[in-house]
Amino acid sequence: MSKETFTKLTATAAPLPIENIDTDQIIPARFLKATTREGFGDNLFRDWRYNADDTPKADFVLNNLTYADARILVAGKNFGMGSSREHAAWAIHDYGFKVVISSFFADIFKNNALNNFVLPAQVSDAFLAEIFKAIDADPHTLITVDLANQTITLANGLSESFDINTYKKTCLMNGYDDIDYLLSLKEDIKQFDLAHA
Amino acid sequence: MSTPTTLFDKIWDAHVVKRAEGHPDALFIDRHFIHEVTSPQAFDGLRKRGISVFNIGRTTATADHNVPTKDQHLPIKEALSRHQVETLRKNCADFGIELYDLGHPFQGIVHIIGPELGLTQPGMTIVCGDSHTSTHGAFGNIAFGIGTSEVEQVLATQCILQYKPKRMRISINGKLGKGVTSKDIILYIISKISASGATGYFVEYAGDTIESLSMEARMTICNMSIEMGARGGLIAPDETTFNYIRGRRFAPQGEAFDKAVETWRTLKTDEGATFDRELNINAEDIEPMITYGTNPGMGIGISHQVPNLSDIPESELASYTKSLAYMGLEPGMDLVGKPVDYVFIGSCTNARIEDLRQVAEFVKGKQKADGVEVWIVPGSVQVANQAKAEGLDKVFAAAGFELRDPGCSACLGMNEDKIPAGKYCVSTSNRNFEGRQGPQSRTFLASPLTAAVAAVTGKVQDVREFV
Numbered sequence: 001m002s003k004e005t006f007t008k009l010t011a012t013a014a015p016l017p018i019e020n021i022d023t024d025q026i027i028p029a030r031f032l033k034a035t036t037r038e039g040f041g042d043n044l045f046r047d048w049r050y051n052a053d054d055t056p057k058a059d060f061v062l063n064n065l066t067y068a069d070a071r072i073l074v075a076g077k078n079f080g081m082g083s084s085r086e087h088a089a090w091a092i093h094d095y096g097f098k099v100v101i102s103s104f105f106a107d108i109f110k111n112n113a114l115n116n117f118v119l120p121a122q123v124s125d126a127f128l129a130e131i132f133k134a135i136d137a138d139p140h141t142l143i144t145v146d147l148a149n150q151t152i153t154l155a156n157g158l159s160e161s162f163d164i165n166t167y168k169k170t171c172l173m174n175g176y177d178d179i180d181y182l183l184s185l186k187e188d189i190k191q192f193d194l195a196h197a
Numbered sequence: 198m199s200t201p202t203t204l205f206d207k208i209w210d211a212h213v214v215k216r217a218e219g220h221p222d223a224l225f226i227d228r229h230f231i232h233e234v235t236s237p238q239a240f241d242g243l244r245k246r247g248i249s250v251f252n253i254g255r256t257t258a259t260a261d262h263n264v265p266t267k268d269q270h271l272p273i274k275e276a277l278s279r280h281q282v283e284t285l286r287k288n289c290a291d292f293g294i295e296l297y298d299l300g301h302p303f304q305g306i307v308h309i310i311g312p313e314l315g316l317t318q319p320g321m322t323i324v325c326g327d328s329h330t331s332t333h334g335a336f337g338n339i340a341f342g343i344g345t346s347e348v349e350q351v352l353a354t355q356c357i358l359q360y361k362p363k364r365m366r367i368s369i370n371g372k373l374g375k376g377v378t379s380k381d382i383i384l385y386i387i388s389k390i391s392a393s394g395a396t397g398y399f400v401e402y403a404g405d406t407i408e409s410l411s412m413e414a415r416m417t418i419c420n421m422s423i424e425m426g427a428r429g430g431l432i433a434p435d436e437t438t439f440n441y442i443r444g445r446r447f448a449p450q451g452e453a454f455d456k457a458v459e460t461w462r463t464l465k466t467d468e469g470a471t472f473d474r475e476l477n478i479n480a481e482d483i484e485p486m487i488t489y490g491t492n493p494g495m496g497i498g499i500s501h502q503v504p505n506l507s508d509i510p511e512s513e514l515a516s517y518t519k520s521l522a523y524m525g526l527e528p529g530m531d532l533v534g535k536p537v538d539y540v541f542i543g544s545c546t547n548a549r550i551e552d553l554r555q556v557a558e559f560v561k562g563k564q565k566a567d568g569v570e571v572w573i574v575p576g577s578v579q580v581a582n583q584a585k586a587e588g589l590d591k592v593f594a595a596a597g598f599e600l601r602d603p604g605c606s607a608c609l610g611m612n613e614d615k616i617p618a619g620k621y622c623v624s625t626s627n628r629n630f631e632g633r634q635g636p637q638s639r640t641f642l643a644s645p646l647t648a649a650v651a652a653v654t655g656k657v658q659d660v661r662e663f664v
């Protein structure tokens with residue numbers, strides 16, 4: 001993979017104030033047939049975004065030009081539950097989002113996002129409500145996500161910090177992936193494999 | 198004296214190749230399963246790096262998600278599905294991995310074939326690019342779903358990097374009521390703790406109710422651990438486990454088996470070991486269950502009604518009303534008597550031989566209701582052959598049910614088996630998400646028994662009145 005990194009982003013955000021958004025909504029199964037990682041963005045939230053005849057649904061946030069430049073997706077609690085399909089993270093990344101903010105993430109989605117340089121930033125329910133309020137008041141409001149300092153800051157100055165484990169933080173900031181590290185352990189793994197044959 | 202340890206910790210710790218400051222554990226993986234949907238990009242990654250598979254003997258492949266369930270011997274009609282299965286073929290051939298392809302006697306849904314071939318064994322670490330890998334935990338191992346980047350890690354190094362999750366124990370004790378099955382147990386648990394209630398945890402199921410269950414029934418429970426957010430669930434192995442594994446194709450044989458059993462017997466949580474969370478459930482409280490909403494946590498006992506708006510916390514009201522609107526249901530209504538259009542008996546949750554037997558036993562001599570379409574999709578070629586050997590196919594045919602070829606089918610509607618928009622389906626699968634079984638499809642998750650009753654009556658029913 002290309003050497004992508006994530007350090008800091010200031011951008012507008014698309015609001016999706018729905019809870020329990022599952023990976024089947026993020027990318028429905030019938031669009032999982034590609035054998036590459038590219039192109040999934042077109043089908044991100046496919047069934048919420050398009051009618052059965054492929055015309056866009058006017059009231060869906062991604063079809064609203066106001067949010068055309070959004071690089072941050074803000075979603076309700078428990079984002080990404082369900083399937084382990086990494087295609088969900090690929091679709092979000094391919095669409096152009098760099099950060100997903102929610103007050104709770106499903107485990108596998110979180111790993112998949114991190115492995116694709118999409119930052120899942122978990123905030124409190126109260127702060128999430130503040131973000132939705134700020135976007136509601138001004139859809140062009142800028143949000144700053146600072147990975148080094150682990151903070152999210154709104155245009156009105158409100159700020160909250162988020163957790164991320166140091167290992168993944170280092171990977172994101174430097175463009176490392178897990179395989180590089182695991183390959184460096186190859187001799188240890190060989191020994192282990194032999195002992196557990 | 199060593200501190201009392203959970204079974205989960207014992208297996209995990211025994212598989213840590215390296216635990217380094219500032220890094221997640223490098224966890225060795227004993228058994229890796231792959232299928233056509235989540236593996237192609239992983240193989241591409243290997244090619245780009247110019248590396249081979251670390252240990253081909255530890256990975257097994259099958260084609261299941263995309264495959265047609267009719268005329269499986271013919272080439273796949275749909276071009277993209279065909280390409281994906283062909284890509285799996287090419288990747289397995291190029292890298293030397295065993296593939297149970299269409300037409301192979303071992304083909305089937307990945308989580309059904311692992312156990313039935315004896316590849317799934319106690320004490321192992323097992324992963325697959327599929328969230329229902331949790332199924333294998335029924336044999337007392339650590340089994341969980343991973344993303345494609347992690348599939349690549351396993352192919353490249355037989356390890357993945359993981360932080361250890363927290364531990365939860367769910368103990369179920371007491372006798373199950375009439376018509377209540379393991380599917381009802383797990384739907385009940387999820388309805389109690391919600392679709393995200395076990396996120397961050399690995400669950401051990403324990404208690405005398407669990408001990409009384411067959412391996413098939415235990416797999417149904419572990420399968421749906423992910424539906425409450427848990428990475429996986431496991432059950433300590435016992436005589437039921439050993440008897441199931443004995444003689445299976447890839448299980449240790451003869452003396453080696455006896456030796457293995459000796460080790461497997463030690464796989465238990467120690468008395469006094471602590472869990473981060475404990476939940477106790479009384480089996481007598483569990484009714485036949487059904488879901489009414491668009492996540493598996495939205496389930497009720499069959500004698501209950503769809504929750505009223507006043508029962509829903511303010512913060513969840515918007516999502517709740519959206520979900521009911523999608524399902525075409527009203528708050529406060531009964532589901533008993535609700536007409537259904539389709540019945541799907543299949544998936545890695547409930548497409549094993551025991552499920553088919555249970556359905557056949559109820560259906561024998563009965564007819565499906567007019568206007569209901571019933572699909573029975575066995576979990577594997579071996580299940581299908583067994584069903585035929587026992588004459589279950591004749592029972593289904595006489596009832597007007599269609600017995601199809603094995604695969605994931607309408608569990609996720611990647612092939613042509615889709616529930617049409619607006620139609621209701623009683624399904625033995627594990628997810629009732631919007632559009633899961635086809636765009637705008639409406640799913641009621643239930644046990645095979647509840648599904649069988651719906652098939653012959655054309656309605657959602659309380660199975661206790663029929664068995």
Ligand code: SF4
Nearest residue numbers: 329544545605608609
């Ligand atoms: S049967 Fe359904 S849940 Fe199971 S592996 Fe196939 S698609 Fe996934």
